[in-house]
Amino acid sequence: MKSAFLLLLSLCIIPTAAARDYVVGVENLEYSPIYATNNGKYEGYARDLLDAFGKASGHTFSYRPLPVKRLFADFLGGKLDFKYPDNPQWAASERGDKTLYYSEVTLVATDGVMVAAAREPGKTLTRLVTIRGFTPWVYMDAIGKGSIALQEVNDLDAALSSVLAGRAEGAYGNVVVAAKRLQENGQAGALVFDRELPYADADFSLSTMAHPQVIDEFNAFLRDQADLVAALKKRHGVDID
Template sequence: MRALLTLLACLPFTLAALTHAETFKVGVELQPYLPYSNVQDGQYLGYGRDLLDAFAAHQGHEFIYQPLPVRRLLSDFLNDRVDFKYPDNPRWNADQKKGYALHYSQAAAPAIDGVLVKPEFLGQGSARLHRLGTQRGFTPWPYLDEIKAGKILLIQANQIDSLLAMAMNDRIDGVYLNPQVIQHQFYNSAEKSLVFDPKLPYQDDHYFLSSIRHPEVIKQFDAFLSSQAELVQMLKDRHGISDPLSGQ
């Protein structure tokens, strides 16, 4: 009898978990951007994968990851071909998102984007920035006015390696990207690294999980980020994700 009462006491929670456990398709970026994310042999990897997997396991959901080129990812997301988009940010493609009721999570990861230069150019200011490189699909927000006015030529490339080579060979004056991604590219490399210049305009921001049709899961994700803050920090530490401005 005692065993039966115990089973009955647990049953509502089990049924609730089963009721709320679902399978979702998460659209992710098909590009190398470690330590945040990467795709190898069709498999989504990096901090984003570990974080979302931990949340799915905690909640009882199953996430199927769909790596897509950046532009197609937004299109598939807005047209309900994927349930979630990661990473996302309310400022990204704001014009294309008009008319859609998007739901954004709490911040899932810090993301500072700024200009990296050769060490000898550190602290020389923005007057020397005539050719600025960035990855295709990225928007150098702090420099848009200068780009539109023709004061800065924006050069885009599909591969980060190409941008780094152009900067090291002085074909561009700086690279606008996330400093931690650049540090990861140069990790264990004998090649001299570019350095983040905090005196140049930068964007201090975060990555978010977004959804149109599943605000309830976004709320679950927010609760997970709060209740499992120690686990989330452990994942950040494991992947070397921190605030690049700390100690500046």
């Protein structure tokens, strides 16, 4: 499997404009297998995908992990070349009139609610927890009306612990990441994805304000190297099914 992956990577050299060094702002979260920062090192599917593009294009990417809200601020303040992940729907009010360029979708991530395994599927929520800086779009109307109280915490472990301790009825986030984290913590099956509650597919893209030509190169890479991208997704287990 590894040799086949390396062969695919060796075949995906693509012509580009002059190669450069770039800084990619990333979320300083344990969000494995999609991405994680361990001892200052960024890793996971996102890292391997961007590194593969870098090898193909000749560009060099360094990764700067930041808290979610600061990441938006530094990116919009021009301190970063790129941001990953990003989505045109995120932080719309903070973007103002700035022009951002987004790549094609690199991953469709399912965001939903993890609940206690014994909880009745589809039962109405009144207390929801998510990671600070994340927006549970499909619940914002109910949150705005006051029928759901939203709690924000610093990381995924805290969100899952809040549900396990009964402080919240559900934790909103990526369901693949949450299931993997529970397994790593020796709590596999303690919380489950409730498919009968509202959930959303979030498109993960690479974004920039200053380098649209690199986004064009990245889009060409995603299209031309679809087999490589699929191999990376399979290798990291980032698909829900």
